[in-house]
Amino acid sequence: MTRIRHNDYGTLRPPAVGSWSPALRVSVVIPAYDCAEALERTVPALARQTYPSELVEVVVADDGSRPPLKVAGARVVRVSEGWGRGAARQTGQLAATGDVIHWLDSDMILADDHLEAHMRWHHLIDYAVVIGDTRFVDEPGEEGVQSEYTRKTLESSRRLKDAGSSAYLLHTGASTSVRAELLRAAGGVDASLNMAEDTELGYRLAQAGAVFIPDEQARAWHVGPSTVMLREKEVHRHNWSFLGDLIPDLRWLRRHPRRHWLVPYVRVAVTATTYEETRTTVDSALAGTLTDAAVTLVGPWGKLTGERRSSLDDPLLELRLLRNLYAHEPRVEFAESVPASAAPSPFLLTVPAGWALGADTLAGLIRHADRDLLGLVCVALAEGADGVVSARLERTAAFARAALFTGGTDDLVDEMFGSEWVSGSEHGFAPAPEAEPLTGEPAKWRALAGERLTEVKELRAQVERLTAEVGRLASPAPAADEERRGALSSLIRHMRRAG
Structure with missing residues (x-):
């Protein structure tokens, strides 16, 4: 076929x-x-x-x-x-x-x-x-x-x-x-x-x-x-x-900034570890600019029975705390395993607990995938003794089509839709200890701050290039070069004030 x-x-x-x-x-x-x-x-x-x-x-x-x-x-x-x-x-x-x-x-x-x-x-x-x-x-x-x-x-x-x-x-x-x-x-x-x-x-x-x-x-x-x-x-x-x-693909129908929608645009799958690590990841996924996101929290929830136990010395304490925390959050569901598909949601992001998403991380990853209709975006978070720690953004349609064929799923997705590796830091991922607190300013301001930092980096790089150009023109030169050097110096002073 x-x-x-x-x-x-x-x-x-x-x-x-x-x-x-x-x-x-x-x-x-x-x-x-x-x-x-x-x-x-x-x-x-x-x-x-x-x-x-x-x-x-x-x-x-x-x-x-x-x-x-x-x-x-x-x-x-x-x-x-x-x-x-x-x-x-x-x-x-x-x-x-x-x-x-x-x-x-x-x-x-x-x-x-x-x-x-x-x-x-x-x-x-x-x-x-x-x-x-x-x-x-x-x-x-x-x-x-x-x-x-x-x-x-x-x-x-x-x-x-x-x-x-x-x-x-x-x-x-x-x-x-x-x-x-x-x-x-x-x-x-x-x-x-x-x-x-x-x-x-x-x-x-x-x-x-x-x-x-x-x-x-x-x-x-x-x-x-x-x-x-x-x-x-x-x-x-x-x-x-x-x-x-x-x-969820009809984005113009989802302009309300805080509505809850039946079908999420992206489902985030997180496998539970410790209470603190997992909470950092789940909370950051729910606090981004892409508000129609939902989380599947993966763990052996069936083990949480109602028998008498020590509340503080329970061997399943981490799971119980997480279940307590999100029991009434409509955007979090509990599952025993990572979902094979996010359908009918168009995207599934799997991310390890202990990594925080930036305010615009989900929206930015989807924008990146949509530029070339990529079926898979792999995000390199860190490299350790066991290899690369990564997150994965999967396009539901791409993986569903790949499942119709025999062979390596990722290879089939790459052939029919394309795939890429990207840097986690460039897309706003950070380990839990380095994550910005979610309290205070709304998500959109955190995203705006991230955009401004990127602009500042670009402006500084441009200042360095222009400074080098001024240095080149500093040697004795015709009047035209003197005039250009003066204009560049004025521009650099302006950009430094703006940055």
């Missing part, structure tokens, strides 16, 4: 439609509510597909229609828990038996080779999410147009090849397909959502390692405008009220 770097699926060479022999089964899942007339157009189009009919099943998830839907050529399953599009999609995919789940809206009309165009990609790799070319029409038979958002996104990203970690934003439920195994690994559909369930699912599929592939040959027509086209501002007002909790 081909290993794809970031979202650049251009290395794949799908067979031409009509020139290959399919083997995978596909389940077309259609969420439906009081739309019998639309289904009379949509389902017959599926019977005309060039993809072998024995490999196709059609599942209509009836979300409480009155009277219940009866659809020739499809298996109808009734939504029994919850309501809305999320509940219907989840009910349909749980009832499906195919290797691939193909989402389809009830008001779609497909070209006869639509399914075949989709399925070509799923025979090449098992981590593809294929997006059909949907055009909006007023009446069947019209050519139609893409939504403006889709058109601009495809044009600006080389059809998502350069979309990086944001490719999932084009994922919709109108006509997309995904391997059933990948869908279920990502957690299925959030049955509680009636709107934006496709965007939220796309985000989690991205964290599961998916590559998003828009196929212009997978032609389809949506009869009538979408809800976004008709009521865009109202749709955004509605969806953005909850998407900020679920998709």
Whole structure:
């Protein structure tokens, strides 16, 4: 199976439609509510597909229609828990038996080779999410147009090849397909959502390692405008009220400086040692400028039972103190082992206890990773007799994709996303005895102080270079050099005062 770097699926060479022999089964899942007339157009189009009919099943998830839907050529399953599009999609995919789940809206009309165009990609790799070319029409038979958002996104990203970690934003439920195994690994559909369930699912599929592939040959027509086209501002007002909790990647929805969010942007894993060392690391991780961080505190917490014991001579005292300290902190969870993945959070930082993070350490590391979409940033903290002490920032999507292949995980991540080593001191890490106290000024002022110190270092280096230049010009020289020397001396005096 081909290993794809970031979202650049251009290395794949799908067979031409009509020139290959399919083997995978596909389940077309259609969420439906009081739309019998639309289904009379949509389902017959599926019977005309060039993809072998024995490999196709059609599942209509009836979300409480009155009277219940009866659809020739499809298996109808009734939504029994919850309501809305999320509940219907989840009910349909749980009832499906195919290797691939193909989402389809009830008001779609497909070209006869639509399914075949989709399925070509799923025979090449098992981590593809294929997006059909949907055009909006007023009446069947019209050519139609893409939504403006889709058109601009495809044009600006080389059809998502350069979309990086944001490719999932084009994922919709109108006509997309995904391997059933990948869908279920990502957690299925959030049955509680009636709107934006496709965007939220796309985000989690991205964290599961998916590559998003828009196929212009997978032609389809949506009869009538979408809800976004008709009521865009109202749709955004509605969806953005909850998407900020679920998709930490949407940074503009998390502008509040002190809110607690359901899904952290970065999860920090710390293995407990002594009370003091561990507290230094955990507290510093929670006190940074990146406020939507959470900590997983790792230790043998199951040993903390309630039997009578000496409070001060307890052999498990360090663990008990840490459990006491963070028992009611909502951003700290307790685990027996380091999490294999931070999903659905996009980043996992593992850091040894006894090392303090600076105010801007988490934000700075993520900025560094995002510049080149790195999958792994290793941070050298110190070197001792046992080797290099380090922290690791892992991109969830990169490690999820690497897990689909055999071989060394870090090597696979480096191949498909890239990795780097950086200095801990340059990113604000410090051993506990040297760490700045967290009390007093807010995190943003500590970060600002760090930035100013960096600027001072740069200015001092510049002063040294200019001083050397003045020295060179100090020898007898023409009037032009004399004038330049005077200007440089004045600039140096000014920079020294500023520094």
